[in-house]
Amino acid sequence: MSKRPSSQLRRLPKGGRIDRSQIVSFTFDGRTYQGHAGDTLAAALLANDVHLVGRSFKYHRPRGILTAGVDEPNALVRLGRGAHAEPNLRATQIELFDGLYAESQNRIPSLKFDIGAVNSVLSRFFPAGFYYKTFMWPASLWMTYEHVIRHAAGLGKAADDHNDPDRYERTHAHCDVLVAGGGVAGIMAAVSAAESGARVILADEQNEFGGWMLGEAGVEIDGKPAADWVSTMVDKLAQMPHVTLLPRTTVFGYMDHNFLTLTERVTDHMPSRPAHLPRQRLWKVRAKQVILAQGAHERPLVFAGNDLPGVMLSGAVRTYINRYAVVPGQRAVIVTNNDDAYRTALALHDAGAHVIIADLRATAKGPLITAATAAGIEILPGHAVINAVGNLRVGRVEIAPVTADATAISGDIIYRDCDLVAMSGGFSPAVHLHSQARGKLQWDDKKLCFTPSTTHEPSVNIGAGNGSFELATALREAVRAGHQAASLTGHRSSMAAAPAVVMTKQSWQPLAAWKLPNGHAAGKGPKAFVDFQNDVTATDIGMAAREGYQSVEHLKRYTTTGMGTDQGKTSNINALAILAEALGHDIPAVGTTTFRMPYSPANIGAIAGRDIGALFDPFRRTRMDAWHQAAGATFEHVGQWMRAWYYPQPGETMQQAVNREVKAARTTAGLLDASTLGKIDIRGRDAAEFLNRIYTNSWQKLGIGRCRYGLMLKDDGMVMDDGVTTRLGDNHFHMTTTTGGAAAVLDWLEEWLQTEWPELDVTLTSVTEQWAVATLSGPKAAQILQDAGIDIDLSPASFPFMSMQDAHIGGLPVRIFRISFTGELSYEINVAARHGLALWRLLMKHGAAHGLTPYGTEAMHVLRAEKGFIIVGQETDGSVTPLDLGMGWIIAKSKPDFIGKRALARNSMGYEDRKQLVGLLCKDPETVIPEGAHAVLDPSQPLPMDMLGQVTSSYFSPNLGRSIAMGLLKGGQARKGQTVYFPLLDGRVLEATVTDTVFFDPEGERING
């Protein structure tokens, strides 16, 4: 009994690189088919005689499989179901697995009957630039147009569930030599380099190494069939520990300094994806030397009906026969401008198909032509296919004799029935990566292609990608490139001889024919496609040229040729050749469009890697965090820190919780986790002098154990950061910074020390996380510390405001700063971070009897606002000076210098209309003015209103029983007592009085409890 299922009509009984023992079932557009392991989806569809696989983008024309690889413009499918579905994948690259589920795209409702095809009938009204011409006017309707266009256009549909369930990851890699492309040239180069001991990465986008040679018959390398040579060499590489083989890996980006990006499809080909493996992996490779062995892409010929299913590239037909044992048609017509298509003719003939060759060249000669003649294949020299017709698949071609340059029909048309047309318009080296790295190209007017020339990266092109289509030449280049790359990376390498090659000779000089004649006037006749994916015809390009789109870059944007997922791999050269012809220029004068990454589409998931969910950005948590969480705190982001925001009790709103916390801090006591404040240990003989230069006020005379508040300015005189700094010893200070500014301040200080003041004896060490900090604030604070077992005298006389003492609380060594951000009696208790949680628990335990209440950052904000204390970054925005804040008292004008002093002396710093900090009391005490609200003097003035400034902080103050706010108003200090208005987005206009910024305890009587 045959293992070949009867459904695979077009499968050859033997041959190919498929595993016939493994029969694989798959579903395409709801129908189940069978194929073999080793097939691509395209190969398996062709084995089942399915050519119609999609509808085109603009005209919804039926489209088939054109290629056998990455260059495929037509056969795009949506793979998988539900959240795993992925659109726009090329059937020519999808490895077949059991249970594979794929759907065609761009058809409503089905492939065979698509109502969108009405666009094709109406195509006279859809010329190049149709959207630009039609939807320009009126501009206000663009939003409506866009909605319809986006639905009608676009390629496939993304997954229904936008939460991608798959794992992805990124990895870095380094190597001496990266070889991009694992055809025979790439393999040879990798072996040549690796034999010296060089670290080599060999990457190829296919499941198997070997490239084009896997689809070629009758080729011998080093006395073996090419495929056997390939497996010998790959085995050899696999044995070398310093070689990394990456199949299923596309090198898609080539950046400066030999930094390249690769996508490895790790589990895409598996019927079920193991949970421990990423679906795809992005490789970020830094290579000392790069060898580009990307190969070449075959070009279509541009003739009427060249987009019908069943019209394929010649080399692809040969690959399906030799690699997949699939014959895509039984009655084949070949149209070519070169020798290579004769190999396809022979392969088809050997596979039992009937073949006719229309050769554009009148006098082609050579061993392949001789072989085809000997095989009895009908050859029509000097003939072109001028039209292909059929419904959903090619059924007949019109062939005509053409002039020597193939631009005009020179005789009677012949009609031939067929089910397959194989076309070859020559080959274009894949110069994409070379060009991405800004390498230059040159036009080869014999081979009719752009080949790589100079580059500023340490890289070299070899093989077909270098225009060296001849196998023996490619292998010689590969051996030399590998040897040189190894030598250049410091490895002792001796150059081996390139292996001997047996392959029928052919000419690599095609006839310069791009667009074949059709017997109609320019712009008339059936459509001949240049860009299949974007439905761009030869006529469109001619029209664009006539309309003045003469630059190839403009042509691309106007006609969309070369856009889309294939980025014009099959169409670019034809398009610019036709443009050159229309303009009367030569091809190099027209040039190419810019090649940009990615070479082929890269999955966004792989680029994100594991930077998603909880790992998107680190959450930094303090050492007391476990307590806050257990207490049910709500957290807020402060930079990367998660700080306790407020601690709602059951049934409490945020406002109620904050009010309770704020009240407690002024009536009993409150406890704040202040661990996140930046802390910098400053030491050295010049430490005081350093602070004198950094801060605006004076530091030389600060006594040991005393604290001082400081403002730090940028050199433009604007407030940068603030905090309290304490003198621990003659040459030793402890600086605190804002939570968000900690890292930037340390960098800022280091920069001044290292670049401007290297003569100062000062060292800085971040101790932010060495200390956990609990701030105990309120009238009962001292009592609680005593109950908790503090071993120092807390009386204001022996422990005055703005001083520091070392002490023990319950046996824990602590450093206590008597400073206050609330205006209450307050202690900032620092303890070695490992004891932070214990300190917090101890204080809460002994504070319970005194009504100690933990408070979060929101209550902290309210408490400081009641006292008119600023928060850098809230009252300031990089354009605010100390004078603007009403803090002129902190500037020591007598100091010879400090950062920002010179800037503060500018005239503009004294302008009366500078925005200045003021207090604001809303007329309605229950209404809290929104932060960011803009003030105006006259709310009835016409728009745009003259703005005075904006609210920077605004809260409800439970201690005052009313709302309070601060804001920056133009000339604000002179406006005290004035009424200003806040017109809001919701139509309300709030009225407020300008006041002083200190709302509570203006005499500061509460500081000692």
Next chain:
Amino acid sequence: MASSADPRPWLPGEPALADRPSLAHPNPAGGDYGITLRELTHAGKINLRGGTALQAPATKVTGCASLPTANHFVSAGDRHLVWLGPDEYLLLCEAGAETELKQRLDNLIGTSKAVATDVSDALCALELRGPSIRQTLAKGCSLDLHHSIFTAGHAAQTALAHAGVTIIAHSDDRFWLLCRTSFAAYVQQWLCDAALEYGVHFTN
């Protein structure tokens, strides 16, 4: 002095990763875990700033023969000196030894231009063991960690994903990794995710 009646259940204090549950994902290929991860609880860490003035004090208190050269570390028993920059080193020592070592360093430094700062609680040290350390770290670190390049004795201040870390190679299958304490949970979680395909075991 201290007079609390509390039984001091907190001493010697909370490790940085005290809250992180232990975790084990077997090696999918069978065999040992690719990475075993644990916190070096309370390892002593002293940041050293200064140039040649550090040479004598640092070598004397650690027993190391000399200060390390750039991107290296040196060891004497449980004590290590890690190069962090042209005038910056990190002294690592056994848990609890840092207070005394810092005192001795201060005495030996005297008035010369050098500074020792106890950062034992500011940094978390993790020990990584197993055959898959380099591949795992390569997923988040752009340095060349190949065994022929980043050999035993190398140290580097670098980034692992979104955290600043110091990587120390003791041997092919034993690394230390230091990060700021507040990043330790992120680093641990990241490592456990990145090492999933090799098998990973985090013990607390």
